Amino acid sequence: xxxxxxxxxxxxxxxxxxxxxxxxxxxxxxxxxxxxxxxxxxxxxxxxxxxxxxxxxxxxxxxxxxxxxxxxxxxxxxxxxxxxxxxxxxxxxxxxxxxxxxxxxxxxxxx
Amino acid sequence: xxxxxxxxxxxxxxxxxxxxxxxxxxxxxxxxxxxxxxxxxxxxxxxxxxxxxxxxxxxxxxxxxxxxxxxxxxxxxxxxxxxxxxxxxxxxxxxxxxxxxxxxxxxxxxxxxxxxx
Numbered sequence: 001x002x003x004x005x006x007x008x009x010x011x012x013x014x015x016x017x018x019x020x021x022x023x024x025x026x027x028x029x030x031x032x033x034x035x036x037x038x039x040x041x042x043x044x045x046x047x048x049x050x051x052x053x054x055x056x057x058x059x060x061x062x063x064x065x066x067x068x069x070x071x072x073x074x075x076x077x078x079x080x081x082x083x084x085x086x087x088x089x090x091x092x093x094x095x096x097x098x099x100x101x102x103x104x105x106x107x108x109x110x111x
Numbered sequence: 112x113x114x115x116x117x118x119x120x121x122x123x124x125x126x127x128x129x130x131x132x133x134x135x136x137x138x139x140x141x142x143x144x145x146x147x148x149x150x151x152x153x154x155x156x157x158x159x160x161x162x163x164x165x166x167x168x169x170x171x172x173x174x175x176x177x178x179x180x181x182x183x184x185x186x187x188x189x190x191x192x193x194x195x196x197x198x199x200x201x202x203x204x205x206x207x208x209x210x211x212x213x214x215x216x217x218x219x220x221x222x223x224x225x226x227x228x
Contacts, residue, residue, distance in 0.1 A: 033216075035219075041221055042115070042202060042219035042220050042221045042222055043154070043202065043204075043219040044219070045216045045217070045218070048216070088153050088154075090153075097142070097144075097159050097166070097167065097209060098144065098156035098159060098167070098170065099144075099146075099154070099156065099217060100156070101153030101154050101155070102153050103151065103152055103153050104152075104153050
C-alpha cells in the first residue's frame with residue numbers, strides 16, 4: 001500500500017515561477033525522500049530529510065517536514081522547462097528497507 | 112559507468128506467456144530492489160536482495176512472480192503465466208549496503224515497460 005499522498009496531482013506553471021508540492025503520510029517515519037521522474041526515465045533522488053530536521057535546501061530545492069502534521073513540502077524556485085517531471089515523496093515503512101511512494105505530482109513548466 | 116541498467120526497455124507478450132526482466136545494478140552495490148509502477152501510480156515495492164539472497168519478497172503479488180540474484184550482482188525478475196494486470200513498468204534499484212532504505216539513496220534504472228496483450 002502507498003503511504004504518501006502528494007498534492008496537487010498536477011501543477012502547471014510558467015518558467016521563473018515557484019512550484020510547491022505537498023506530501024502527506026499516515027504513520028510515523030524516520031526519514032522522507034523526494035524523487036523526480038522524467039517521462040520515460042527512471043527515478044532520480046533529489047533530497048532526503050530526517051525526522052529530526054524541519055527544513056533542508058539543495059540548490060533551487062527547499063524541503064520542509066512537519067512530523068506533527070505528518071506532511072512535507074517540496075518547493076522548486078525559479079522553475080525551468082527542464083523541471084517538467086513527476087515528483088514523488090517516499091517514506092520508510094515496514095518493510096523498512098523499501099521505499100514507500102505516493103502517487104506523485106505531475107509538474108509542467110511552460111516557457 | 113554506470114548507473115543501473117535494465118533490459119529489455121520494452122517487452123510485449125501474450126497472456127499466459129513467461130517473461131524474464133533483467134537488472135544490472137551499479138557495480139559493488141550489495142542491495143538490489145525491484146519495484147512495479149502502474150500507470151498513474153508511484154512505484155510499489157516487490158522484493159529486496161541483500162547479496163545473493165532475497166531478504167524480503169513480501170511485495171511479490173503472487174507465486175507467479177519470482178526473482179533471483181545468483182552471483183550477487185545481476186538480478187532477473189521472472190513472471191510466469193502473465194496476465195493483463197501484470198502490465199506495468201518494472202523498476203530496479205540498487206544501493207551500496209542496503210539495510211534501512213530511507214537512510215541510503217537508492218539508484219534506479221530506467222525500467223522495463225511490460226505490456227501483456
